[in-house]
Amino acid sequence: MRRQVIAGNWKMNKTNGEARELCQALLAALGGITTTGGPEVLVCPPFTALSSARETLNGSGIGLGAQNVFWKPWGAFTGQVSVPMLKDAGCSHVIIGHSESRGRFGVPEEEFSDEVLAYFGENDRTVSLKVMAAIDGGLIPIVCCGELLTERRAGRTDGVVRRQIEEGLKELRPEQASGIILAYEPVWAIGTGEVCAADEANRVCGVIRRTIADRFGPDAAEAVRIQYGGSVKPDNAAELLSQEQIDGALVGGASLKAADFTAIIQAAPG
Numbered sequence: 001m002r003r004q005v006i007a008g009n010w011k012m013n014k015t016n017g018e019a020r021e022l023c024q025a026l027l028a029a030l031g032g033i034t035t036t037g038g039p040e041v042l043v044c045p046p047f048t049a050l051s052s053a054r055e056t057l058n059g060s061g062i063g064l065g066a067q068n069v070f071w072k073p074w075g076a077f078t079g080q081v082s083v084p085m086l087k088d089a090g091c092s093h094v095i096i097g098h099s100e101s102r103g104r105f106g107v108p109e110e111e112f113s114d115e116v117l118a119y120f121g122e123n124d125r126t127v128s129l130k131v132m133a134a135i136d137g138g139l140i141p142i143v144c145c146g147e148l149l150t151e152r153r154a155g156r157t158d159g160v161v162r163r164q165i166e167e168g169l170k171e172l173r174p175e176q177a178s179g180i181i182l183a184y185e186p187v188w189a190i191g192t193g194e195v196c197a198a199d200e201a202n203r204v205c206g207v208i209r210r211t212i213a214d215r216f217g218p219d220a221a222e223a224v225r226i227q228y229g230g231s232v233k234p235d236n237a238a239e240l241l242s243q244e245q246i247d248g249a250l251v252g253g254a255s256l257k258a259a260d261f262t263a264i265i266q267a268a269p270g
Contacts, residue, residue, distance in 0.1 A: 007142060042063040050086075051090075082133075127164075132172070147186055147188075174220050184229070186201075203245075232251045
């Protein structure tokens with residue numbers, strides 16, 4: 001059985017002091033957590049708060065992830081953060097390809113304008129470069145995929161998700177694919193309060209798993225963990241996490257409150 005993984009994506013929230021307080025509250029609410037039994041738990045603070053989170057969580061069993069990474073290890077890349085830097089900061093995981101990084105704010109990738117690209121400009125090719133850099137450097141990537149509302153209404157959900165997975169993971173070898181984490185995050189459900197119905201989220205995660213099987217083989221597909229993300233809250237977590245194809249959650253806003261994040265963690269099957 002695949003172990004569930006619950007990751008909190010703090011996005012652009014929390015100073016060092018606030019990160020320390022949230023981590024302390026999370027530890028108190030959980031009453032301690034070990035590395036065995038129950039779901040795997042991660043928090044993903046902004047870069048500036050990684051050190052505070054690391055110090056507070058040290059020895060707790062809660063892992064540390066980053067929200068993005070650049071694919072070069074060093075150099076003249078102003079504003080970027082590399083895999084070695086994240087490893088040094090204590091990270092074990094990194095989120096890659098989140099829709100808020102892809103610059104897809106209501107615009108399908110093939111219809112990108114210069115204005116949209118200038119915002120963040122992540123795409124399937126940069127996702128692929130970052131995935132390989134993370135794996136080669138010893139980080140576990142949490143690779144996001146998901147469709148826009150216009151794409152869903154046009155019946156393109158499965159095709160969009162398949163393309164993002166195939167292109168974003170195109171350089172992986174089968175033995176590497178089983179160790180990554182995938183996150184299905186329908187763009188229209190992120191931060192909107194809208195949530196994909198549990199049976200539909202399960203169906204799309206099944207599409208993702210079949211795509212992995214087609215590309216990397218059945219063993220990799222059976223082993224890879226697929227999260228759901230998109231307005232996951234305490235009141236819908238149990239239904240989502242009980243689905244056969246869903247192996248955890250990538251939690252946004254609810255991860256900023258210790259009580260809410262704890263309730264989601266506790267909703268995961270044991």
